[in-house]
Amino acid sequence: MxxxxxxxxxxxxxxxxxxxxxxxxxxxxxxxxxxxxxxxxxxxxxxxxxxxxxxxxxxxxxxxxxxxxxxxxxxxxxxxxxxxxxxxxxxxxxxxxxxxxxxxxxxxxxxxxxxxxxxxxxxxxxxxxxxxxxxxxxxxxxxxxxxxxxxxxxxxxxxxxxxxxxxxxxxxxxxxxxxxxxxxxxxxxxxxxxxxxxxxxxxxxxxxxxxxxxxxxxxxxKYRKDTVRVEVGKSFQPEKAADGLRKLTAVTNVRTDNRIIEIQVHNAEDSGADILAFLLKEAVPVIRYEIMEPSLENVFLQVVV
Ligand SMILES: Nc1ncnc2c1ncn2[C@@H]1O[C@H](COP(=O)(O)OP(=O)(O)OP(=O)(O)O)[C@@H](O)[C@H]1O
The missing domain is CATH 3.40.50.300 (P-loop containing nucleotide triphosphate hydrolases)
Structure with missing residues (x-):
């Protein structure tokens, strides 16, 4: 009721x-x-x-x-x-x-x-x-x-x-x-x-x-934008991996910042194996790999202009 x-x-x-x-x-x-x-x-x-x-x-x-x-x-x-x-x-x-x-x-x-x-x-x-x-x-x-x-x-x-x-x-x-x-x-x-x-x-x-x-x-x-966040070691330039990641079919966008690579995908769970295989092939020194939780902050920014 x-x-x-x-x-x-x-x-x-x-x-x-x-x-x-x-x-x-x-x-x-x-x-x-x-x-x-x-x-x-x-x-x-x-x-x-x-x-x-x-x-x-x-x-x-x-x-x-x-x-x-x-x-x-x-x-x-x-x-x-x-x-x-x-x-x-x-x-x-x-x-x-x-x-x-x-x-x-x-x-x-x-x-x-x-x-x-x-x-x-x-x-x-x-x-x-x-x-x-x-x-x-x-x-x-x-x-x-x-x-x-x-x-x-x-x-x-x-x-x-x-x-x-x-x-x-x-x-x-x-x-x-x-x-x-x-x-x-x-x-x-x-x-x-x-x-x-x-x-x-x-x-x-x-x-x-x-x-x-x-x-x-x-x-x-509903509003989630699947994002995978990869932190790399100090010795590695994130931009070096960005171009290759952008070429993967599952990836819609890649952003880099300092030691972080943010990878937007259609479905973070389904794309995990492709992304990890690429990172392994390129010998990217991965410190942390995480799927970002969708936040209300992002939802709010999408619906309120
Ligand atoms: N008595 C009133 N006479 C004229 N305008 C008013 C009156 N009360 C509110 N408003 C206007 O109505 C709009 C909505 O105000 P309201 O106080 O409901 O917003 P709010 O979402 O509660 O914001 P806040 O978080 O600032 O309190 C504002 O533009 C406010 O200036």
Missing amino acids: AILELDKVSKSFGAVKVIGDLSFQVPDHSVFGFIGKNGAGKTTTMKMILGFLQQDSGVIHVCGEKVSYGNTKANRNIGYLPDVPEFYGYMNPKEYLKLCGEITGLKKEIIQSRTKELLELVGLDGVNRRIHGFSRGMKQRLGIAQALLNEPKLLICDEPTSALDPMGRKEILDILSLAKNKTTILFSTHILSDVERICDRIGVLNQGKLVLEGDVSDIKH
């Missing part, structure tokens, strides 16, 4: 069309990476899903319920982490989650048990300091705990890792991976390595249009 469905959603600000006929679905218990450059329209889309902004046309459903602007009914199924979460800085994490729980009408015992569980999940249990002294990473982690307090079916995170250092990013990604067991996650970002680490599916937004959508491994497979 799809937890989130957008059907031909469009939005303009004045004369500028920011989102055009956007349709996609996010299946239950998946982590959906919503990818796009700055200004692609990710935040605008998320605000429409939350009913904070009105689309000009199209329909949005969350857990089968139609989202309507200004009516936050569908929001009871959503936890939202904005790009810069705001807190009452004079409170500590426990006090803050208690306040959030009370505002949303949770029972005292539920607030206590969920606060304990969520502060453990985000690594803030036992932290009794006031929030105003927290690092960005700690604030993002508390933001995730707050967003999960009502056990939402859909967790929406707007660029949760963008402003963090590598350690802070890893912590957030680890928490989201764990949260995946309990909820469905829509996660916007322009950091493709983060997407590769935790997302099952992606949607690539470019100038308000979805230019690519699907399962991460299917997409990588």
